[in-house]
Amino acid sequence: MDKKIFFxxxxxxxxxxxxxxxxAALLGVNRASLSYEDVLRGGYAEQGIVATAGTPHDxxxxxxxxxxxxxxISFEPGEEYIIVNEDNPGNLNVVVEPPxxxxxxxxxGKIVIMxxxxxxxxxxxxxxxxxAFEVDVTINITDTQILTCTAGGFDIRDTEINDPAAxxxxxxxxxxxxxxxxxxxxxYDQLQENKVLDYEYTHNTDILPTRSLDVEGxxxxxxxxxxxxxxxxxxxxxxxxxxxxxxLERGGISDxxxxxxINNEPWAETGEIIPVTASFRNRGERTVSAQFKGIVxxxxxxxEVLESAVIDVPPGELTDLEMFFSTDDPGQYKISGRVHxxxxxxxxxxSIVNVNPSAGGDEEGFDLxxxxxxxxxxxxxxxxxxxxxxKTKSNSRIL
Amino acid sequence: xxxTIKTTTVLALSLVLILVVSFQTHAQTGSPDVMNITTTxxxxxxxxxxxxxxxxxxxxxxxxxxxxxTCNATIRNWGGYQGVENVNGTFYYExxxxxxxxxxxxxxxxxxxxxxxxDGEFIANYTCSFDVLYYANNGTWYCNVSVNESxxxxxxxxxxxxxNALFALNVTDVIxxxxxxxxxxxxxxxxxxxxxxxxxxNVSVFxxxxxxxxxxxxxxxxxxxxxxxxxxxxxVSVPWDDKTPLASTAQDMNITLLQATDATAPVTWExxxxxxxxxxxxxxxxxxxxFTATQP
Numbered sequence: 001m002d003k004k005i006f007f008x009x010x011x012x013x014x015x016x017x018x019x020x021x022x023x024a025a026l027l028g029v030n031r032a033s034l035s036y037e038d039v040l041r042g043g044y045a046e047q048g049i050v051a052t053a054g055t056p057h058d059x060x061x062x063x064x065x066x067x068x069x070x071x072x073i074s075f076e077p078g079e080e081y082i083i084v085n086e087d088n089p090g091n092l093n094v095v096v097e098p099p100x101x102x103x104x105x106x107x108x109g110k111i112v113i114m115x116x117x118x119x120x121x122x123x124x125x126x127x128x129x130x131x132a133f134e135v136d137v138t139i140n141i142t143d144t145q146i147l148t149c150t151a152g153g154f155d156i157r158d159t160e161i162n163d164p165a166a167x168x169x170x171x172x173x174x175x176x177x178x179x180x181x182x183x184x185x186x187x188y189d190q191l192q193e194n195k196v197l198d199y200e201y202t203h204n205t206d207i208l209p210t211r212s213l214d215v216e217g218x219x220x221x222x223x224x225x226x227x228x229x230x231x232x233x234x235x236x237x238x239x240x241x242x243x244x245x246x247x248l249e250r251g252g253i254s255d256x257x258x259x260x261x262i263n264n265e266p267w268a269e270t271g272e273i274i275p276v277t278a279s280f281r282n283r284g285e286r287t288v289s290a291q292f293k294g295i296v297x298x299x300x301x302x303x304e305v306l307e308s309a310v311i312d313v314p315p316g317e318l319t320d321l322e323m324f325f326s327t328d329d330p331g332q333y334k335i336s337g338r339v340h341x342x343x344x345x346x347x348x349x350x351s352i353v354n355v356n357p358s359a360g361g362d363e364e365g366f367d368l369x370x371x372x373x374x375x376x377x378x379x380x381x382x383x384x385x386x387x388x389x390x391k392t393k394s395n396s397r398i399l
Numbered sequence: 400x401x402x403t404i405k406t407t408t409v410l411a412l413s414l415v416l417i418l419v420v421s422f423q424t425h426a427q428t429g430s431p432d433v434m435n436i437t438t439t440x441x442x443x444x445x446x447x448x449x450x451x452x453x454x455x456x457x458x459x460x461x462x463x464x465x466x467x468x469t470c471n472a473t474i475r476n477w478g479g480y481q482g483v484e485n486v487n488g489t490f491y492y493e494x495x496x497x498x499x500x501x502x503x504x505x506x507x508x509x510x511x512x513x514x515x516x517x518d519g520e521f522i523a524n525y526t527c528s529f530d531v532l533y534y535a536n537n538g539t540w541y542c543n544v545s546v547n548e549s550x551x552x553x554x555x556x557x558x559x560x561x562x563n564a565l566f567a568l569n570v571t572d573v574i575x576x577x578x579x580x581x582x583x584x585x586x587x588x589x590x591x592x593x594x595x596x597x598x599x600x601n602v603s604v605f606x607x608x609x610x611x612x613x614x615x616x617x618x619x620x621x622x623x624x625x626x627x628x629x630x631x632x633x634x635v636s637v638p639w640d641d642k643t644p645l646a647s648t649a650q651d652m653n654i655t656l657l658q659a660t661d662a663t664a665p666v667t668w669e670x671x672x673x674x675x676x677x678x679x680x681x682x683x684x685x686x687x688x689x690f691t692a693t694q695p
Contacts, residue, residue: 028462028567028596032694054462054569054595089459117687119573124683125674126575127606127617127630129590131568132691263520 026054027061027084027115033136034094034111040176041141042100044208049135051082051090051113058083060116061090067109069139072098081116096139104141111135146175149207151234154183156245158254161225164218165245167201171213171234178206181215181234188229190345196228197221223247227344246344256284257313259339259346262294263320269358270328276306276353277320280339280346282313289313292321294337303327306337313341330357447476447483447548449556450522454542456560458531462567463595463665465530470542472512472525472556478548480523485547486512488527493539497557503532503662512544534597534659537564567596568656568692576674584639585674592690594656594666600692602656602668603649606630608686614647617674620682629675630686636671645688655695 030050039045053059062081065073076093084090094111114132121128153170173179180203187197199219207213225247233240248254260279268274278292292308308321321339336350451473460466468490476482489497492505499506512527527544540562545555570592576585594600606627608615616627631642634654643650652670659666 026462026567026569026595028565030459030563030565032564032566032598050459050563052459052462052565052567054464054567086461086464112691114689114691121573121575121683121685123575123577125577125579125585125617125676126573126684127686127688129570129572129574130687130689131570132689133566133568134691134693136694 027059027131027133028052028054029113029133029135031135032133033138036096036137036139038142038144038146038176039096039098039139040145040209041098041102041104041143043176044095044097044178045139045176045210046076046093046095046208047210049092049094049111049113051084051092052086053084053089054086056086058085059118061092061113062116063092063111063113065109065111065137067137069096069098069107069109069137072096072102072107072139073109073111073137094137096137098139098141102141104143107139107141109137109139111137142176145177147177147179147236148175149173149179149181149234149237151181151237151239152241154232154241154243156185156219156230156232156243158246158248158256159221160248160250160252162222164220165247167215167217167219169215169232169234171207171215171237173207173209173211173213176209178208179236180206181213182236184233184235185219186231186233187221187223188231190227190229192229197223221247225249225252244344244347253286254284255282255286255288255342255344257281257288257290257339257341257344257346258283259349260318262335262337262349262351264325264335264351264353266352266354268353268355270330270355271358272326272355274325274353274355276323276325276335276351278308278323278337278339278349279318279320280313280341281318282315282341285315287312287314288341290319290321290339290341292323292337292339294335296325296333296335298329298331298333303329303333306335325353327355330355444548444550444552445477446552447474447478447546447554449473449544449546449554450475452544452556452558454558454560458540458560458562460531460533460535460562460565460597462565463533463569463593465532468529468531468542468560470527470529470544470558472527472544472546473522474525474546474554475522476546476548477521478550480517480519480521482549483514483523483546484549485510486514486525486527486544487547488512488529488542488544490527490529490531490540490542492536493541497541497543503534504536504658504660507531507535531562532662533565533567533595534662535562536658537562537597562597564598565596566598566600566692566694567594568600568602568690569593569595570690574672574688576672579674579676581676581678581680583676587636588672590670590672590688592654592656592668592670594659597658599655599657599695601651601695602654603651603691603693604632604645604688605647605649605691606645606686606688607647611689612647615686616645617680617684617686619680619684622679622681623677625674625677625680625684625686627686629677630688631673631675633671634668639673639675642671642673649689649691 036045051061060081074095082090117128151171155168157166159165171181182202185199203215227246258281264276290313291310294306295302296304306323308323313319333353338345454470488509490507495505507529509527512525517523543557547553571590608618615624616630617625628644630645633642654668
C-alpha cells in the first residue's frame, strides 16, 4: 500500500482502537527501571516517572515501594495517589534517602505503580481489574563525596537608588552532597572600562543532590544611578555570564532595549554607498530615543566612525537605525558598535563587509590601452603607405 | 631624400609610441617583484543555510495513540527567503537511515515542513512535525531537515533526541461472570490484554477480595466469601479442569506481548476466565484482579 495513504489510515485506526479501549484500563509509565548512581550514605537523590493514561476519564494512580530498600524510598507528591487522564500525565518524583549506616553496595528493589479499580460490575459475580507496572530500582551507594553543579539564567533586575537589586539564577546540583549556591559578581561602569564593585552573594538554602533550585536574592550594591555591567560567576559550577542592569532614580522608569543585529550586504565595491542598519527593539514600557554609535575598522585600524540619526522607538517596536558607509580602498571591513538609548547602551554587535575594486575603474584603464593601440596601428599604416608611395615613385623615375 | 627623412621620423615616432604603450601596460600590472592581482566576482546564487536547528527533547509517547514531535529550523537564503522551494524532514531511529522507507517503529517523513515566520528578507523559520505512533522504538532518534532552494542548491542539518520507553498495558476493565447459583461454574469470560507501549512486556496476575494477600477471590454480600483459587484462567480456550487456579501472589501468565510493528494490528492476547461458586455465598460478590506488566 502507498505509504502516503497507509500512514494517515494507520493513525486513524489507532485513534479508533484507543477510543474503543476507553472503557478499559489503559495506563502507561515512561520508565521500566530507575538507577541511582553514587548515592552517599545518608544522602539524597531523586528521579521522575511520568504516568500516562489513554482515556479522557480521570484515573487514580497509586504507587508504593517494595523490597529491601522500600524504607529508603518516598514519593512526591506525598498523597496516596495522583489523578491522570489523556490530557494530564502525572509526574511522580521518586526520592531515595539511604540511612547513614548503609554499607557501600548495590541495592535493588521495585516500585509498583497501579491504577485503582476501573470498571463497574453490573451482575452479581465479577472482579474489577487493576493494571500495575513493576519498575526495577537500583541504588549504588558510595562513600565518596562528589560536589558538582551547573548554573545559568543569571539576572539582576533594574532597581531604584538605595534599594536592593533583585538577583536570580538557576542551579542544578549534579553531585551527591548538598550544594550551597555562591556567586562572585564583578560590577563595571557603563563603558565597561572600570570595575566599580566586587560583590559576593551566597544563597541561604542548600540544594539537595540531583535537584535544581531557582535562586532568588537581593543584592545591597549601593550604586549611584546609571547603567552597569555585571560578570556573574558560580565558582563551583565554573560557569559565568555578563549581564547589564540599571540603578534608577526614585520613581524612574526602567528602559529595556535589545540590539538584535547589524544588517549590511556582505559584498560591495569601492566607491559604492553601502547601507548599514542596526536592528533595535524596545522591550521597555515607554518610548526610547535610540542611536547607533560604532566604528568601521580595517586590519585593526579605525577608518570611519558610524553614527545613525536619533530615532524614537515606541514600546515593543523593532526599528532599523540607518547609516551609510563608502570607501575607495578595497578590503575587508569590520563594523561594530552599540545602540545608545535613553542614557543606556546595549551589548556590542558586529558585522563584516567585503569591498572589491569597482568594475568602472578597470574599464577606464582598458580604454586608454585600446586608444594607444589604435594610435600605433594608424601610425604603422601611415608608415607602410609612405614606404609604398616612395617605392612607386622610384620605379617611375627608373622607367 | 625628403621622403627618407619623413619615413625615418614616422618610424621613430612609432617606436616611441610603442615604448609608451609598453610602459603604460607595465605600470598597470605593477612591478614584477610585487604583483597585486585584484579579483572580483558577482555571486548570483548562494547556498541556503540552516543556521539554527533544534528538536524537542526527552519525548514520552502517548499511550495507544500518536504524539506530535516537532523539529524547528531557521534557514537563511541570500537569494531571499522566498527562494526556498521546499523544506522536508525525516525523523528516524538510531539504527535507521534518513533515506529509509517509513516505518512506525523507526522512520517518519514530512515532505513539506511549514514556514511559521520570516524576517521579510533572508531568514525564515520552519517547523517539521511528525505524528509518532505509540510503538516507536525507545532510544536515540535523529531529526534530519533538508532545504532545497529554487536554483537547485540545498542544505541539511541533523539533531538528536531521546524517545523514552513507554510501558503501557490495556486490559478489559471488568471480568463479569454474570448471575450464578451455588455449585455453578461460569462460562468462559474473555479478558483481552493489549500492549499499547513501545517495549515488550511480560504479564503476571493475582487476585484478592478486599486487600492484597487476603486469600479471597470475591467478597460476598451475605454468607461466605469465595476463595481465590475458585477463579481459574488460561491463555487459550480450554475446559475448567485445564485452567490454572488463581493465587494470592503474582503468577506469571507465560505470555509476552511484543512491541507492535503495525498500527493496524495492535499486539493483543486473549485470556479466558471461569468462576466456580462453592457453598455458601449469597448476593453480590466482587473482587479484584491485578495484571502486572514487567520487563522481560
